Amino acid sequence: MKKTILSTALLALLASPVLAQDVVRMGTEGAYPPYNFIDDNGQVAGFERDLGDELCKRAALTCEWVTNDWDSIIPNLVSGNYDTIMAGMSITDERKEVIDFTQDYYPPTESIYIAPEDGVDLKTGVIAAQTGTIQAGYVAETGATLLEFATGDETIAAVKNGEADAVFADKDFLLPYTEDGSLKVVGDPVALGGGIGMGLRKSDTALKDKFDAAITAMKEDGSLNTLLVKYFGKDVTQY
Template sequence: MKKLILGTAALALSAGMALSGSHSVVRLGTEGAYEPWNFVNDAGEIDGFERELGDELCKRAELTCEWVKNDWDSIIPNLVSGNYDAIIAGMSITDEREEVIDFTQGYTPPDPSAYVALDTDVDLEGGVIAAQATTIQAGFVAEQGWDLLEFATPEEAVAAVRNGEADAVLADQSFLDTVMEGGDLVMLERKEALGGGVGMGFRESDDELRGKFDAAIDSMKADGSLNELIAKWQVSSQF
Protein backbone atom coordinates (compact mmCIF):
# COMPACT_ATOMS: atom_id res chain seq x y z
CA MET A 1 0.00 0.00 0.00
CA LYS A 2 1.35 3.30 0.92
CA LYS A 3 4.75 4.06 1.95
CA LEU A 4 8.30 4.80 0.92
CA ILE A 5 11.15 5.33 3.38
CA LEU A 6 14.64 5.80 1.99
CA GLY A 7 17.44 3.61 3.32
CA THR A 8 20.47 5.40 4.75
CA ALA A 9 23.96 4.43 5.77
CA ALA A 10 23.09 5.23 9.38
CA LEU A 11 20.25 2.73 9.32
CA ALA A 12 22.45 0.07 7.81
CA LEU A 13 25.08 0.58 10.49
CA SER A 14 22.59 0.51 13.33
CA ALA A 15 21.09 -2.72 11.99
CA GLY A 16 24.01 -4.62 13.40
CA MET A 17 23.24 -3.25 16.85
CA ALA A 18 19.67 -4.57 16.95
CA LEU A 19 18.92 -7.60 19.05
CA SER A 20 17.97 -10.83 17.31
CA GLY A 21 17.44 -14.46 18.22
CA SER A 22 14.64 -15.87 20.33
CA HIS A 23 11.70 -13.62 21.17
CA SER A 24 9.71 -14.34 24.32
CA VAL A 25 7.40 -11.45 23.41
CA VAL A 26 7.21 -10.17 19.84
CA ARG A 27 6.60 -6.43 19.67
CA LEU A 28 4.60 -5.30 16.64
CA GLY A 29 5.16 -1.70 15.57
CA THR A 30 2.37 0.19 13.83
CA GLU A 31 1.45 3.80 13.09
CA GLY A 32 -2.04 3.81 14.59
CA ALA A 33 -3.11 6.65 12.29
CA TYR A 34 -4.14 5.12 8.96
CA GLU A 35 -7.74 3.96 9.07
CA PRO A 36 -8.90 1.33 8.15
CA TRP A 37 -5.44 -0.32 8.20
CA ASN A 38 -4.49 0.73 11.73
CA PHE A 39 -5.87 3.35 14.10
CA VAL A 40 -6.48 4.09 17.77
CA ASN A 41 -10.08 3.42 18.83
CA ASP A 42 -12.15 5.22 21.46
CA ALA A 43 -10.75 2.92 24.14
CA GLY A 44 -7.22 4.05 23.28
CA GLU A 45 -6.28 0.69 21.75
CA ILE A 46 -4.74 -0.15 18.38
CA ASP A 47 -7.55 -1.28 16.08
CA GLY A 48 -8.24 -1.96 12.42
CA PHE A 49 -7.39 -4.50 9.76
CA GLU A 50 -3.79 -4.92 10.82
CA ARG A 51 -4.63 -5.28 14.51
CA GLU A 52 -6.97 -8.15 13.71
CA LEU A 53 -4.54 -9.63 11.19
CA GLY A 54 -1.52 -9.33 13.48
CA ASP A 55 -3.31 -10.97 16.41
CA GLU A 56 -4.36 -13.89 14.20
CA LEU A 57 -0.86 -14.30 12.72
CA CYS A 58 0.65 -14.36 16.22
CA LYS A 59 -1.89 -17.00 17.26
CA ARG A 60 -1.08 -19.20 14.28
CA ALA A 61 2.66 -18.75 14.79
CA GLU A 62 2.22 -19.57 18.51
CA LEU A 63 3.84 -16.29 19.51
CA THR A 64 3.04 -13.89 22.35
CA CYS A 65 2.76 -10.42 20.83
CA GLU A 66 2.27 -6.87 22.04
CA TRP A 67 1.58 -3.69 20.09
CA VAL A 68 3.75 -0.57 19.95
CA LYS A 69 2.56 2.71 18.39
CA ASN A 70 5.20 4.67 16.50
CA ASP A 71 5.10 7.73 14.24
CA TRP A 72 5.43 6.90 10.56
CA ASP A 73 8.54 8.94 9.80
CA SER A 74 10.68 6.95 12.29
CA ILE A 75 9.02 3.55 11.99
CA ILE A 76 11.87 1.87 10.08
CA PRO A 77 14.72 3.42 12.10
CA ASN A 78 13.07 2.31 15.34
CA LEU A 79 12.65 -1.24 14.03
CA VAL A 80 16.32 -1.38 13.07
CA SER A 81 17.41 0.00 16.45
CA GLY A 82 15.39 -2.66 18.29
CA ASN A 83 12.44 -0.72 19.71
CA TYR A 84 10.14 -3.45 18.34
CA ASP A 85 10.52 -6.63 16.34
CA ALA A 86 8.27 -6.21 13.31
CA ILE A 87 6.42 -3.52 11.38
CA ILE A 88 2.80 -4.11 10.44
CA ALA A 89 1.65 -0.67 9.30
CA GLY A 90 0.30 -0.66 5.76
CA MET A 91 3.87 -0.61 4.46
CA SER A 92 4.34 -1.25 0.75
CA ILE A 93 7.14 -3.57 -0.28
CA THR A 94 9.65 -1.53 -2.28
CA ASP A 95 13.21 -2.07 -3.52
CA GLU A 96 14.47 0.91 -1.51
CA ARG A 97 13.06 -0.41 1.73
CA GLU A 98 14.47 -3.85 1.05
CA GLU A 99 17.93 -2.32 1.11
CA VAL A 100 17.39 -1.72 4.84
CA ILE A 101 14.88 -4.31 6.09
CA ASP A 102 13.36 -7.61 4.97
CA PHE A 103 9.68 -8.24 4.20
CA THR A 104 7.33 -11.15 4.41
CA GLN A 105 5.28 -11.96 1.37
CA GLY A 106 2.47 -9.48 0.79
CA TYR A 107 -0.58 -9.91 3.01
CA THR A 108 -2.58 -7.72 0.62
CA PRO A 109 -2.19 -6.97 -3.07
CA PRO A 110 -1.26 -3.36 -3.97
CA ASP A 111 -3.96 -0.89 -2.95
CA PRO A 112 -4.80 1.63 -5.71
CA SER A 113 -3.65 5.18 -5.00
CA ALA A 114 -6.29 7.82 -5.67
CA TYR A 115 -6.66 11.58 -5.82
CA VAL A 116 -9.16 13.58 -3.78
CA ALA A 117 -9.93 17.24 -4.46
CA LEU A 118 -12.64 19.84 -3.89
CA ASP A 119 -13.88 19.38 -7.46
CA THR A 120 -13.13 17.26 -10.52
CA ASP A 121 -11.65 20.14 -12.55
CA VAL A 122 -8.11 19.76 -11.22
CA ASP A 123 -4.91 20.13 -13.23
CA LEU A 124 -2.71 17.57 -11.51
CA GLU A 125 0.39 18.37 -13.54
CA GLY A 126 0.08 22.11 -12.97
CA GLY A 127 -1.35 22.06 -9.47
CA VAL A 128 -0.05 21.45 -5.95
CA ILE A 129 -0.39 17.83 -4.82
CA ALA A 130 -0.36 16.94 -1.13
CA ALA A 131 0.88 13.60 0.22
CA GLN A 132 2.14 12.12 3.45
CA ALA A 133 5.92 12.47 3.65
CA THR A 134 8.14 9.48 2.84
CA THR A 135 5.34 7.53 1.16
CA ILE A 136 5.19 5.90 -2.24
CA GLN A 137 2.63 8.55 -3.18
CA ALA A 138 5.02 11.39 -2.31
CA GLY A 139 7.74 9.61 -4.24
CA PHE A 140 5.48 9.27 -7.28
CA VAL A 141 4.53 12.96 -7.31
CA ALA A 142 8.18 13.96 -7.02
CA GLU A 143 9.15 11.62 -9.86
CA GLN A 144 6.56 13.30 -12.11
CA GLY A 145 8.14 16.67 -11.43
CA TRP A 146 4.84 18.01 -10.05
CA ASP A 147 4.57 20.53 -7.23
CA LEU A 148 4.61 18.36 -4.07
CA LEU A 149 3.52 19.47 -0.62
CA GLU A 150 4.42 16.91 2.08
CA PHE A 151 2.88 16.47 5.53
CA ALA A 152 3.71 14.33 8.55
CA THR A 153 0.27 12.67 8.64
CA PRO A 154 -2.32 11.74 6.00
CA GLU A 155 -4.95 13.78 7.82
CA GLU A 156 -2.83 16.92 7.42
CA ALA A 157 -2.48 16.22 3.69
CA VAL A 158 -6.27 16.01 3.34
CA ALA A 159 -6.70 19.17 5.40
CA ALA A 160 -4.38 20.99 2.98
CA VAL A 161 -6.90 20.37 0.21
CA ARG A 162 -9.80 21.54 2.35
CA ASN A 163 -8.06 24.78 3.33
CA GLY A 164 -6.77 25.56 -0.16
CA GLU A 165 -3.05 24.88 0.37
CA ALA A 166 -3.14 22.03 -2.16
CA ASP A 167 -5.27 21.24 -5.19
CA ALA A 168 -5.44 17.48 -4.56
CA VAL A 169 -4.13 14.80 -2.22
CA LEU A 170 -2.73 11.46 -3.36
CA ALA A 171 -3.08 8.52 -0.94
CA ASP A 172 -4.34 4.96 -0.73
CA GLN A 173 -7.90 4.78 -1.94
CA SER A 174 -8.91 2.73 1.12
CA PHE A 175 -7.78 5.57 3.40
CA LEU A 176 -9.36 8.29 1.27
CA ASP A 177 -12.67 6.43 1.39
CA THR A 178 -12.74 7.14 5.14
CA VAL A 179 -12.45 10.93 4.69
CA MET A 180 -15.18 11.35 2.05
CA GLU A 181 -18.13 11.28 4.44
CA GLY A 182 -18.40 15.05 4.80
CA GLY A 183 -19.40 15.39 1.15
CA ASP A 184 -17.06 18.33 0.48
CA LEU A 185 -14.44 16.24 -1.33
CA VAL A 186 -14.58 14.30 -4.60
CA MET A 187 -12.44 11.41 -5.78
CA LEU A 188 -10.95 11.79 -9.24
CA GLU A 189 -11.24 9.02 -11.83
CA ARG A 190 -7.47 8.76 -12.25
CA LYS A 191 -5.77 6.07 -10.15
CA GLU A 192 -2.10 5.11 -9.77
CA ALA A 193 -0.76 1.55 -9.38
CA LEU A 194 2.12 1.92 -6.91
CA GLY A 195 4.12 -0.47 -4.76
CA GLY A 196 4.37 -4.23 -4.65
CA GLY A 197 1.75 -5.09 -2.07
CA VAL A 198 1.84 -4.70 1.70
CA GLY A 199 4.02 -6.88 3.93
CA MET A 200 5.47 -7.08 7.43
CA GLY A 201 8.94 -5.60 7.89
CA PHE A 202 11.74 -7.23 9.88
CA ARG A 203 15.37 -6.62 10.71
CA GLU A 204 17.62 -8.45 8.28
CA SER A 205 18.97 -10.51 11.19
CA ASP A 206 15.53 -11.92 12.06
CA ASP A 207 15.04 -14.50 9.29
CA GLU A 208 13.60 -17.11 11.65
CA LEU A 209 10.96 -14.77 13.05
CA ARG A 210 10.06 -13.53 9.56
CA GLY A 211 9.70 -17.14 8.43
CA LYS A 212 7.16 -17.85 11.18
CA PHE A 213 4.98 -14.98 10.05
CA ASP A 214 5.37 -15.96 6.40
CA ALA A 215 4.08 -19.44 7.26
CA ALA A 216 1.14 -17.93 9.15
CA ILE A 217 0.28 -15.71 6.18
CA ASP A 218 0.42 -18.78 3.94
CA SER A 219 -2.04 -20.60 6.18
CA MET A 220 -4.48 -17.67 6.15
CA LYS A 221 -4.30 -17.47 2.37
CA ALA A 222 -4.87 -21.23 2.09
CA ASP A 223 -8.01 -21.35 4.24
CA GLY A 224 -9.53 -18.16 2.86
CA SER A 225 -9.48 -16.26 6.15
CA LEU A 226 -7.12 -13.59 4.82
CA ASN A 227 -9.49 -12.72 1.97
CA GLU A 228 -12.36 -12.61 4.47
CA LEU A 229 -10.43 -10.11 6.59
CA ILE A 230 -9.54 -7.99 3.56
CA ALA A 231 -13.22 -7.90 2.56
CA LYS A 232 -14.33 -7.04 6.10
CA TRP A 233 -12.05 -3.98 6.32
CA GLN A 234 -12.13 -3.13 2.58
CA VAL A 235 -8.41 -2.37 2.48
CA SER A 236 -7.62 -3.69 -1.01
CA SER A 237 -8.63 -6.22 -3.62
CA GLN A 238 -8.53 -9.88 -2.60
CA PHE A 239 -6.01 -12.52 -3.61
Protein backbone atom coordinates in the same frame (compact mmCIF):
# COMPACT_ATOMS: atom_id res chain seq x y z
CA MET B 1 -7.39 -19.52 -2.62
CA LYS B 2 -8.57 -22.24 -0.23
CA LYS B 3 -6.89 -25.52 0.56
CA THR B 4 -7.96 -27.91 3.27
CA ILE B 5 -4.57 -29.50 3.81
CA LEU B 6 -1.36 -27.61 4.46
CA SER B 7 1.96 -28.97 3.39
CA THR B 8 3.98 -31.00 5.87
CA ALA B 9 6.71 -28.41 5.78
CA LEU B 10 4.30 -25.61 6.61
CA LEU B 11 2.78 -27.50 9.53
CA ALA B 12 6.21 -28.27 10.89
CA LEU B 13 7.22 -24.63 10.72
CA LEU B 14 4.07 -23.44 12.47
CA ALA B 15 4.55 -26.03 15.19
CA SER B 16 8.22 -25.24 15.81
CA PRO B 17 9.31 -23.87 19.23
CA VAL B 18 8.72 -20.22 20.06
CA LEU B 19 11.64 -18.00 19.14
CA ALA B 20 14.13 -17.11 21.82
CA GLN B 21 12.60 -13.68 22.39
CA ASP B 22 9.76 -13.70 24.95
CA VAL B 23 7.71 -10.94 23.32
CA VAL B 24 7.47 -9.82 19.70
CA ARG B 25 6.80 -6.08 19.56
CA MET B 26 4.49 -5.18 16.68
CA GLY B 27 5.14 -1.62 15.46
CA THR B 28 2.38 0.37 13.75
CA GLU B 29 1.42 3.98 13.12
CA GLY B 30 -2.08 3.96 14.58
CA ALA B 31 -3.19 6.71 12.22
CA TYR B 32 -4.01 5.08 8.88
CA PRO B 33 -7.55 3.68 8.94
CA PRO B 34 -8.79 1.13 8.10
CA TYR B 35 -5.34 -0.49 8.19
CA ASN B 36 -4.53 0.75 11.69
CA PHE B 37 -5.93 3.37 14.06
CA ILE B 38 -6.46 4.10 17.74
CA ASP B 39 -9.95 3.22 18.97
CA ASP B 40 -12.06 4.95 21.63
CA ASN B 41 -10.33 2.91 24.33
CA GLY B 42 -6.90 4.10 23.24
CA GLN B 43 -5.97 0.72 21.76
CA VAL B 44 -4.54 -0.13 18.34
CA ALA B 45 -7.36 -1.39 16.12
CA GLY B 46 -8.13 -2.05 12.47
CA PHE B 47 -7.33 -4.59 9.78
CA GLU B 48 -3.68 -4.98 10.75
CA ARG B 49 -4.45 -5.36 14.46
CA ASP B 50 -6.89 -8.20 13.76
CA LEU B 51 -4.55 -9.79 11.24
CA GLY B 52 -1.44 -9.37 13.37
CA ASP B 53 -3.09 -10.90 16.43
CA GLU B 54 -4.16 -13.92 14.40
CA LEU B 55 -0.72 -14.31 12.83
CA CYS B 56 0.89 -14.23 16.28
CA LYS B 57 -1.57 -16.84 17.52
CA ARG B 58 -0.85 -19.17 14.60
CA ALA B 59 2.90 -18.66 14.95
CA ALA B 60 2.74 -19.37 18.71
CA LEU B 61 4.23 -15.98 19.52
CA THR B 62 3.43 -13.54 22.31
CA CYS B 63 2.95 -10.16 20.68
CA GLU B 64 2.54 -6.62 21.97
CA TRP B 65 1.56 -3.55 19.95
CA VAL B 66 3.43 -0.26 20.01
CA THR B 67 2.89 2.90 17.97
CA ASN B 68 5.47 5.03 16.22
CA ASP B 69 5.31 8.08 13.95
CA TRP B 70 5.43 7.10 10.29
CA ASP B 71 8.42 9.23 9.34
CA SER B 72 10.71 7.30 11.72
CA ILE B 73 9.04 3.91 11.62
CA ILE B 74 11.82 2.14 9.67
CA PRO B 75 14.77 3.63 11.61
CA ASN B 76 13.15 2.62 14.89
CA LEU B 77 12.65 -0.94 13.64
CA VAL B 78 16.30 -1.15 12.64
CA SER B 79 17.44 0.26 15.99
CA GLY B 80 15.44 -2.38 17.89
CA ASN B 81 12.57 -0.39 19.37
CA TYR B 82 10.19 -3.05 18.03
CA ASP B 83 10.45 -6.21 15.96
CA THR B 84 7.99 -5.80 13.09
CA ILE B 85 6.20 -3.11 11.12
CA MET B 86 2.52 -3.60 10.30
CA ALA B 87 1.50 -0.16 9.10
CA GLY B 88 0.07 -0.33 5.59
CA MET B 89 3.64 -0.39 4.28
CA SER B 90 4.04 -1.20 0.60
CA ILE B 91 6.82 -3.55 -0.41
CA THR B 92 9.33 -1.64 -2.55
CA ASP B 93 12.86 -2.28 -3.78
CA GLU B 94 14.07 0.89 -2.03
CA ARG B 95 12.77 -0.24 1.36
CA LYS B 96 14.13 -3.75 0.82
CA GLU B 97 17.62 -2.24 0.75
CA VAL B 98 17.18 -1.42 4.45
CA ILE B 99 14.71 -3.98 5.84
CA ASP B 100 13.17 -7.30 4.87
CA PHE B 101 9.50 -8.08 4.21
CA THR B 102 7.22 -11.04 4.57
CA GLN B 103 5.10 -11.99 1.61
CA ASP B 104 2.26 -9.54 1.02
CA TYR B 105 -0.88 -9.78 3.15
CA TYR B 106 -2.71 -7.15 1.08
CA PRO B 107 -2.51 -7.37 -2.72
CA PRO B 108 -1.09 -4.52 -4.81
CA THR B 109 -3.66 -1.74 -4.76
CA GLU B 110 -4.32 1.64 -6.34
CA SER B 111 -3.57 5.15 -5.17
CA ILE B 112 -5.91 8.03 -6.01
CA TYR B 113 -6.16 11.80 -5.92
CA ILE B 114 -8.97 13.58 -4.14
CA ALA B 115 -9.75 17.29 -4.31
CA PRO B 116 -12.61 19.73 -3.54
CA GLU B 117 -13.50 20.06 -7.21
CA ASP B 118 -12.76 18.82 -10.71
CA GLY B 119 -10.26 20.53 -12.96
CA VAL B 120 -7.21 20.29 -10.71
CA ASP B 121 -3.99 20.20 -12.72
CA LEU B 122 -2.36 17.16 -11.18
CA LYS B 123 0.87 17.64 -13.14
CA THR B 124 1.63 21.23 -12.11
CA GLY B 125 -0.55 21.83 -9.05
CA VAL B 126 0.27 21.53 -5.36
CA ILE B 127 -0.28 17.95 -4.21
CA ALA B 128 -0.24 16.86 -0.57
CA ALA B 129 1.14 13.45 0.42
CA GLN B 130 2.41 11.81 3.58
CA THR B 131 6.16 11.98 4.10
CA GLY B 132 8.09 8.82 3.30
CA THR B 133 5.32 7.13 1.30
CA ILE B 134 5.46 5.72 -2.19
CA GLN B 135 2.80 8.27 -3.08
CA ALA B 136 5.07 11.16 -2.09
CA GLY B 137 7.82 9.68 -4.24
CA TYR B 138 5.45 9.39 -7.17
CA VAL B 139 4.24 12.99 -6.90
CA ALA B 140 7.84 14.22 -6.77
CA GLU B 141 8.44 12.64 -10.16
CA THR B 142 5.33 14.01 -11.87
CA GLY B 143 6.38 17.65 -11.99
CA ALA B 144 3.75 18.75 -9.48
CA THR B 145 4.70 20.66 -6.34
CA LEU B 146 4.88 18.13 -3.51
CA LEU B 147 3.68 19.27 -0.10
CA GLU B 148 4.61 16.66 2.51
CA PHE B 149 3.05 16.12 5.93
CA ALA B 150 3.83 13.79 8.82
CA THR B 151 0.35 12.22 8.92
CA GLY B 152 -2.43 11.39 6.50
CA ASP B 153 -4.90 13.55 8.43
CA GLU B 154 -2.66 16.57 7.88
CA THR B 155 -2.74 16.03 4.12
CA ILE B 156 -6.54 16.11 4.20
CA ALA B 157 -6.52 19.30 6.28
CA ALA B 158 -4.14 20.92 3.80
CA VAL B 159 -6.60 20.42 0.96
CA LYS B 160 -9.61 21.53 2.96
CA ASN B 161 -7.91 24.77 4.02
CA GLY B 162 -6.67 25.53 0.51
CA GLU B 163 -2.99 24.90 1.19
CA ALA B 164 -2.90 22.12 -1.43
CA ASP B 165 -4.94 21.45 -4.57
CA ALA B 166 -5.29 17.71 -4.05
CA VAL B 167 -4.19 14.76 -1.88
CA PHE B 168 -2.57 11.63 -3.28
CA ALA B 169 -2.65 8.48 -1.14
CA ASP B 170 -3.83 4.90 -0.92
CA LYS B 171 -7.38 4.47 -2.20
CA ASP B 172 -8.65 2.69 0.89
CA PHE B 173 -7.42 5.51 3.12
CA LEU B 174 -8.83 8.33 0.99
CA LEU B 175 -12.25 7.09 -0.09
CA PRO B 176 -13.94 7.61 3.31
CA TYR B 177 -13.09 11.32 3.06
CA THR B 178 -15.25 11.60 -0.07
CA GLU B 179 -18.42 10.28 1.56
CA ASP B 180 -19.74 13.69 2.71
CA GLY B 181 -19.27 15.21 -0.75
CA SER B 182 -16.73 17.84 0.30
CA LEU B 183 -13.95 16.03 -1.56
CA LYS B 184 -14.10 13.90 -4.70
CA VAL B 185 -11.88 11.56 -6.66
CA VAL B 186 -10.11 13.35 -9.51
CA GLY B 187 -7.85 12.04 -12.26
CA ASP B 188 -7.02 8.41 -12.87
CA PRO B 189 -5.98 5.83 -10.26
CA VAL B 190 -2.32 4.85 -10.18
CA ALA B 191 -0.99 1.36 -9.38
CA LEU B 192 2.02 1.55 -7.05
CA GLY B 193 4.05 -0.87 -4.97
CA GLY B 194 4.19 -4.63 -4.70
CA GLY B 195 1.48 -5.19 -2.14
CA ILE B 196 1.62 -4.60 1.61
CA GLY B 197 3.76 -6.76 3.85
CA MET B 198 5.23 -6.93 7.34
CA GLY B 199 8.60 -5.27 7.71
CA LEU B 200 11.36 -6.94 9.74
CA ARG B 201 15.07 -6.52 10.35
CA LYS B 202 17.15 -8.41 7.82
CA SER B 203 18.74 -10.42 10.63
CA ASP B 204 15.41 -11.78 11.90
CA THR B 205 15.10 -14.59 9.37
CA ALA B 206 13.51 -17.10 11.76
CA LEU B 207 10.82 -14.60 12.75
CA LYS B 208 10.15 -13.81 9.09
CA ASP B 209 9.77 -17.51 8.32
CA LYS B 210 7.22 -17.93 11.11
CA PHE B 211 5.10 -15.02 9.94
CA ASP B 212 5.38 -16.09 6.29
CA ALA B 213 4.10 -19.53 7.23
CA ALA B 214 1.18 -18.04 9.15
CA ILE B 215 0.27 -15.71 6.26
CA THR B 216 0.37 -18.65 3.85
CA ALA B 217 -1.93 -20.63 6.15
CA MET B 218 -4.44 -17.77 6.28
CA LYS B 219 -4.40 -17.43 2.52
CA GLU B 220 -4.97 -21.13 2.06
CA ASP B 221 -7.87 -21.47 4.50
CA GLY B 222 -9.62 -18.28 3.33
CA SER B 223 -9.42 -16.44 6.66
CA LEU B 224 -7.26 -13.65 5.21
CA ASN B 225 -9.90 -13.01 2.54
CA THR B 226 -12.53 -12.82 5.28
CA LEU B 227 -10.59 -10.04 7.01
CA LEU B 228 -10.02 -8.21 3.72
CA VAL B 229 -13.74 -8.16 2.97
CA LYS B 230 -14.57 -7.11 6.54
CA TYR B 231 -12.38 -4.01 6.35
CA PHE B 232 -12.27 -3.12 2.65
CA GLY B 233 -15.57 -4.38 1.24
CA LYS B 234 -16.65 -7.15 -1.10
CA ASP B 235 -14.93 -5.55 -4.11
CA VAL B 236 -11.47 -5.83 -2.57
CA THR B 237 -8.94 -7.94 -4.47
CA GLN B 238 -8.66 -11.31 -2.72
CA TYR B 239 -6.16 -14.17 -2.65
